[in-house]
Amino acid sequence: MTYTPSLEWIDQQQDKMLSxxxxxxxxxxxxxNVPGIEQVVDRLSAFxxxxxxxxxxxxxxxxxxxxxxxxxxxxxSGPLLRLTKWPNANRRVLxxxxxxxxxxxxxxxxxxxxxxxxxxxxxGVADMKGGIVVMMTALQALERSPYAGNIGWQIIINxxxxxxxxxxxxxxxxxARAADVGMIFEPALADGTLAGARKGSGNFTLIxxxxxxxxxxxxxxxxxxxxxxxxxxALLDGLNGQQDGxxxxxxxxxxxxxxxxxxxxxxxRFNIRVPSPEGQAWAESQVQKIIYEIEQENGISLxxxxxxxxxxxxMDKAHQQLFSLLKSCGEDLGLSTEAKATGxxxxxxxxxxxxxxxxxxxxxxxxxxxxxxEFLLIDSLSERAxxxxxxxxxxxxxEASWPDRATTA
Numbered sequence: 019m020t021y022t023p024s025l026e027w028i029d030q031q032q033d034k035m036l037s038x039x040x041x042x043x044x045x046x047x048x049x050x051n052v053p054g055i056e057q058v059v060d061r062l063s064a065f066x067x068x069x070x071x072x073x074x075x076x077x078x079x080x081x082x083x084x085x086x087x088x089x090x091x092x093x094x095s096g097p098l099l100r101l102t103k104w105p106n107a108n109r110r111v112l113x114x115x116x117x118x119x120x121x122x123x124x125x126x127x128x129x130x131x132x133x134x135x136x137x138x139x140x141x142g143v144a145d146m147k148g149g150i151v152v153m154m155t156a157l158q159a160l161e162r163s164p165y166a167g168n169i170g171w172q173i174i175i176n177x178x179x180x181x182x183x184x185x186x187x188x189x190x191x192x193x194a195r196a197a198d199v200g201m202i203f204e205p206a207l208a209d210g211t212l213a214g215a216r217k218g219s220g221n222f223t224l225i226x227x228x229x230x231x232x233x234x235x236x237x238x239x240x241x242x243x244x245x246x247x248x249x250x251x252a253l254l255d256g257l258n259g260q261q262d263g264x265x266x267x268x269x270x271x272x273x274x275x276x277x278x279x280x281x282x283x284x285x286x287r288f289n290i291r292v293p294s295p296e297g298q299a300w301a302e303s304q305v306q307k308i309i310y311e312i313e314q315e316n317g318i319s320l321x322x323x324x325x326x327x328x329x330x331x332x333m334d335k336a337h338q339q340l341f342s343l344l345k346s347c348g349e350d351l352g353l354s355t356e357a358k359a360t361g362x363x364x365x366x367x368x369x370x371x372x373x374x375x376x377x378x379x380x381x382x383x384x385x386x387x388x389x390x391x392e393f394l395l396i397d398s399l400s401e402r403a404x405x406x407x408x409x410x411x412x413x414x415x416x417e418a419s420w421p422d423r424a425t426t427a
Contacts, residue, residue: 021411024159025351028403031158035151035399036138038065042147043130043140047096047177048122055096055177058117058147062099062175066154069161071101071173078178078185084223084323086272088285095185096177100193103161107170109420111410112197112374113157114190114365115150116179120388127390136396143394149203149381150175152399156406165414172197176365182221182327183365190368198420199340199413200369200376201406205384208395212379214341214357216331216367217263217291218298222305222324224250226273229317230282240280241317244273247284250320253308254288261300263293265361291361294330302326328367332425333359336375339421344377346418347408353401375421380406 042061047054063073076099080092096117119142121127130140142148153173160166174193176186183190194200206212226247231240257266266288273284290305292298309320333341341357348355357379366378383398412418 021163021408024163024407024411025404027162028155028159028400028407031155031403032400035155035403036396038151039143039148039394039399040130040138040140042151043142046121046123046128047118047142048120048125049095049118049178049181050093051123052094052096054123055117059097059099059175062117062150062154065151066101066173069101069103069154069157071103074100074102076100076189081178081185084225086285088225088283090323098177098186098189099173099175100189101173104167104170107168109413110170110172110197111199111201111413112193112369113153113171113173114200114202114369115146115153115173115175116365117175117177118180119145120180133393138394138396139392140394141392144205144382144384144392145387146204146381148384148394148399149205152381152403152406153201153203155403156410159403159407160410160414163411163414165411168414168416169410179365183368184327187327187368190365191372194369194372194374197374200366200374200378201380201409202364202366202369202376202378203381204364204366204379205381205387206379206402208383208385210354210356210383212355212357212377213360213362213366214337215293215333215359216363216378217293217361218326218330218367219328219363220290220292220298220301220324220326221287222290222322223285223287225321225323226250226284227319227321228282229280231280233278233280237280241282242280243284243318244281246312246315246318247271247273247286250308250312251286253311254305257301257304261297264297264301265291266301290326292326292330294332298326298330328363329371331363331367331370334425336422336424337370339419340375340377343412343418343421344405344409347405347412350408351404353405355405370424373423373425375424
């Protein structure tokens with residue numbers, strides 16, 4: 019079987035792909051910028067129109083956010099874009115991308131520029147507007163081939179990946195349970211290295227409440243929330259090094275007021291990364307023990323918000339099978355597809371938790387993501403589109419074996 023015509027067609031799309039990436043990146047779509055995300059979805063819809071898929075725009079349920087004041091508010095995300103084709107096929111592939119970036123609407127980083135003839139600097143060029151263009155171009159190649167219709171596919175472009183995918187998580191879970199292979203288009207490293215196993219991640223907010231009092235006249239009647247939270251933070255930080263691969267990062271502390279008032283409120287935010295379900299269970303139990311210990315202090319209460327939104331993604335048999343298939347595709351194209359474990363996480367964690375083997379760094383080669391130095395290597399657009407297209411073509415042609423279901427936590 020030959021896939022040469024499809025791959026040669028992708029080479030011819032290089033300039034069009036680059037133009038589309040630049041257009042997408044000129045639209046600010048920070049996670050809180052709902053109008054910007056809606057504009058990105060409009061443009062993606064137009065770009066994907068040639069695929070002939072059924073399109074749905076889904077309004078997500080509001081998410082709960084804890085303000086620095088301790089108030090819990092509801093916040094709305096942008097729309098989720100879902101495209102579906104050949105839903106009655108015996109085998110199905112789920113392709114996932116995200117429309118949001120980490121750059122707010124008032125961020126100074128809003129435009130793209132050429133660093134050299136093969137490097138573009140810009141907001142979201144790698145993470146992951148370049149990846150979405152790679153995804154859709156690969157699907158266009160599949161749909162132009164003789165194997166179109168042999169497999170069903172669904173695209174989900176969610177608007178909240180950069181803030182944990184909490185609102186879109188139910189839709190990812192449902193789609194993952196109905197699919198046989200997952201493909202996510204986060205960026206690979208600049209040298210083409212992919213992510214393999216990923217740590218799980220939990221984001222938490224801890225609120226301490228005490229009792230206000232005059233710091234001079236009635237200090238003894240006050241209960242210092244900042245002091246109590248400081249003792250809690252010391253215990254949380256002390257968890258580092260106790261369990262292999264488990265890390266705790268206290269990222270923010272706020273509270274208090276005038277020097278002559280015993281503070282009755284303090285808040286901290288922290289993140290926990292875990293390499294395995296066992297590590298997650300240990301971390302969760304330790305946090306509860308610490309909270310119980312501090313709450314034994316008279317007049318002090320602690321209120322914990324948050325959870326492990328991303329479960330650990332382990333390289334089980336199903337993932338090893340899928341990576342072996344990708345490696346064979348890379349060899350056909352003369353590309354390296356080496357993978358290494360990472361402490362970072364993405365929607366690949368969500369798909370794996372639902373039992374779906376997935377490769378989650380099929381996007382462009384690039385780097386310095388989440389910074390004003392973010393860059394994309396231009397030649398990786400067609401390169402990575404061909405890699406994903408060949409994976410899809412081999413599955414559709416029956417040349418490749420499908421992986422088992424992944425191991426769920």
